Amino acid sequence: MRYPNLLSPFVLNKLTLRNRIVSTAHAEVYAEPGGLPGDRYIRYYEEKAKGGLGLAICGGSSPVSIDSPQGWWKSVNLSNDQIIEPLARLAGAMHQHGAKIMIQATHMGRRSAFHGEHWPHLMTPSGVREPVHRGNAKIIELEEINRIIKDFAAAARRVKAAGMDGIEISAAHQHLIDQFWSPRTNFRTDDFGGSLQNRMRFGREVLSAVRAEVGADFAVGLRMCGDEFHHDGLDHETLKEIAHEMASSGLIDFLSVVGSGADTHNTLANCMPPMALPPEPFVHLAAGIKAVVNIPVMHAQSIRDAGQAERLLESGMIDLVGMTRAQIADPHMAMKIREGREDEIKQCVGANYCIDRQYNGLDVLCVQNAATSREATMPHVIAKSGGPKRKVVVVGGGPGGLEAARVARLRGHDVVLFERESTVGGQVNLAAKAPQREQMAGIIRWFDMETTRLGVERRLGVDATDAMILAENPDIVVLATGGASHMGQVAGWGAASGLSVSAWDILSGRVAPAQNVLVYDSMSTHAGAGVADFLATRGSRVEIATPDVKIADDVGGTTFPIFYRRLYALDVVMTPNVWLDEVYREDGRLVAVLRNEYTEVQEERVVDQVVIENGILPNDQLYWALKDKSLNRGQTDMETLFAAAPQPSLSQPLGGGRFLLFRVGDCISPHNIHGAIYDALRLCKDF
């Protein structure tokens, strides 16, 4: 019996979960206006239910009160009765596939921003501003406390009325309940401040009101932090006391424990541990709390693998495993574990594309799975085509080309994939060279295994020419040829004469790091900071300069802190707001001329090496060589593509020299990994 713990059922109150695999509450940013789950929201969760998980807790940070803003992250709004009907539809969809569904309910207190929707005055125990969200807030008054407690109870009533299986109250990530708990934010001198007992009063009263509302048989959980990691915050021992108190109250059926506070940029990065952190970095905090409570403990944070999850359960550290990003990457993970198809699981690599989008108020998407949250139009399981079997030639083995080859093969076609390098992966292979970014390679590992398993004919180490492509007698050609470093944009950089080198040159090992290095990063994505880190880690003295307002400005909220932790520790000098005008040689060394964006003042740097990250230019030679020969003259019909419908050109007779030509990803214009994969999936799913 494999996974005897992970796949064993679990009883929570009157609820039997079919296994221990949970998708814990996270902000989806999918709710329809008004905070109502719509078709997209329900399909997103239903896919996980189909995929075999035991329990999903939806609606991260769903507000119970009208003055806890809902709109910033398109949260589910539990503050009025309109929510009952859509939640009932959600519950029905989940139950149909044997899964259970709960929702998280909260009041965010100061953890929001005032300037939107109803322009509310945010509230917090002592009026301390929240730094990450710039949450200016007032001191909460007794009347407001009492009203919010009632709001929690009313929200619980709605959740129960909708036929949901339970409710999780959030006291994690510095929401209102833990704003009361934390000495960092609670300086009150009334019954709700001072002693720990007083600071716990609000949370206890919330739980009492909720339990009174839903009765003894409805599952109620509490999510809490295991250590805020702030000198003036809640430490692990205090949180154990709180956990013990809450668990012994008899008011809740489970605790969900996470590590780290979340009210600074740096602590926030811990909450959804990015790939730089080790696996399950905070499970010890959950285990510490489990040691002092008599109710089940759930934990999620970088548990991505079935073996890992089984080990944590077997060792008794936790009772339920949250594998949330793991199931954003592959909603069918649980089923594949059950069916012994672990190798087919698209495993989360901790790239945090999902959460980094969410912190920008954008819908959660997976860097490596373009079907997630697009279930209405994009299939997670590719069905065989009922149409003619075709010869599809894909050029380029980066993520876009791999996805195109995979999907076309699953459609039942004969697929040939050309890749110039001896291994697949394209630019992702370079991205994985940066320190602490190695797990990016995991994205490719899956595509590599899948295209092999499915029988794509892979011609690796072959630099395809138009003649070679035509010799295959293709019906369809998909170009996914990516791009090359865009070094020629400014003549003064001297790239042509070797005065500057590209980030790719360094990451690929083609050019060795020099002693004093200026990294000029006009893109502010992971690549620039990554190459600076790469150089500094190898002993170079590095300055990284950018015209943007800060270094790594286009790297999301849970990832840029990782770069900053490393760059500061390595004494990398970070210089924002400058342009690189020129590089010239003087006395055997290089002089780089930087110009301040705002003052136009130029300054010079004398260095040994100038490394430039300026994105890419599309590789489009093959496109122009093939365009005129193709039936569709290389054109993708945007109307049908955006409508997720089959390309009209597919209905023509193909073969015998008549072929269609399409492009996906960076070889059209620079996108990103998700963009390339999405391009390929939406195009090839109808081949």
Next chain:
Amino acid sequence: MHSLDHLVTLLFWLAVAALAFGTMRRARLWRAGAAAPFNWAQLLTVPRRYLVDVHHVVARDPYIARTHMLVAGGAVAAVALVALNYGLMLYWPLLNGAIVLAAAVMLGGSYLVWQRRRAPLPRLSAGPWNRLPYTLAAFALGLLALALLPSALLSGFFAALIMLALLAGTAELVLGIGTGGPMKHAVAGVLHLAFHPRAERFAMRSTALRPLDLAAPVLGVEKPTDFRWNQLLGFDACVQCGKCEAACPAFAAGQPLNPKKFIQDMVLGFSGGSDAAFAGSSYPGITLGGHSGAPEEPILPALLAPETLWSCTTCRACVEECPMQIEHVDAIIDLRRFQTLARGALPGKGAEMLGNLRETATQGGYDNAARYHWAVDLNVRQIRPGESVDVLLVAGEGAFDMRYQRSLRALVKLLQAASVDFAILGALEVDTGDTARRLGDEATFQAQAARLIATLSTLTFGRILTADPHVFHSLKNEYPALGGHFTVLHHTVFLAGLASSGQLKLSATSETRAITYHDPCYLGRYNGETEAPRALLRQIGVRLTEMERSGLRGRCCGGGGGAPLTDIPGTQRIPDIRIADARATGAGLVAVACPGCTAMLEGVVGPRPEVIDVAELLAAALEGQA
């Protein structure tokens, strides 16, 4: 009428005496065995058993069927005529004419025997068996000469020559039984048919093991004389044709078992002696001459190596092939019973499994409550005392295996789609004890059976349904002797019924790979069910490509009889051979109907056809399925 005729008469009666004496001598060895019911009237069953049951097996090989018909038919007719004409001293020329005919037929048969032994198949024994064409021909030629030649020629040298030929032939025919020669089989074979230890098999497919009296002084068989006398007689019926050897999966895999040698060793056991003279293939890896036995000596290890005993998968392929209707597997189990119950000498993981069974009622040492974990989200009813249900699903040990859970989930899906009134046994289910029984632990088997029968007797259900042929066989065929009488159905049979009545609506499969079907031994050979799974596959539009060994003659997957637990090494693994069989058909998919077969065949490493239970194929072809 001359003196040669009298000589023949003398020879005839001497031969009769020798045969009688030899038979009595041999019978004394058999009778050293344990008691078994005996009734002379059973001799009357022989013609039918010979002409129907034996013929049914022999006819599978037309050449040898023809050969035996000629040589044995000719010999029996000739001897009967000689008995008449010479024994009774009639000396009628007309009868001599008939003798000529019979002897000619026999001579023709002898020629065929000779032909066959010119380039003998490896499964055939050599040694004394190789002289048979000559001694039989001598007998036939002697008779021909005696009856054909003018009397003038029947004197002197010729007469001596004829008498020599007749003497040689007669010696072969009548001394065999007393001395253990090849022709022993004629007498022992006839008696074996009459007094067969598993007489039920002539009325129906009989494969259930006999319950062991746990209060008996000796549990199972330690020494040859612990076998029942008619089992010993049965061993003597062996003609060393090696059909069993050719069918044995363990032999093919290079494990130290050869059913033919095993039977000969049992003969050696009750008659005494060494195996040095054995003229067939030895147990793979074990050289001849190292083993010997005696009637009152323990069989293991002097006569039989333990590895030989534990290599058997109890697949019954040997029994199915044996023209002499010998029951190899019963003998193996009798020996295992003593080794396990009296000596605790069970190799590999066998003992661990038996401990698990006693302590947890599961083979793997699991929590019984976990047996139906795979069903918690399927909305399946759990049976309770006082609530009646038509179909009770019994999952078996496979329910703890993630792979087999897929088959079970598919089965549940089918039952639900067909609106079957069913429930699972749930945490009430305990192991049937089947594997314990195959490993000789009759005590644990009977304890498990008593427990399961007690549980089932508190419940109200119409029929038991299982997807595990071992559970099926155990409950259906072996529980009745212990007081458990149930209607038991294998899922393929039940589903075939639902499909043909239209209750289960199936559409054509979307599977495009070539498909072959692997017969589980405990469904096919043990229970004769080879058609239902094939009918179901036809129903969803599958055109089966059959493997060379299929149906009642299917090749074992290697998973039976506790063999995966005792795990005796060979030169290759049985499932590898079976997958090679499947590959040879060009199949991309092997349909199966047993959790054991699934596990064994899926254990084959490297590229191989996919292994899918029939239920899974059907579930994917349910009507209305996307």
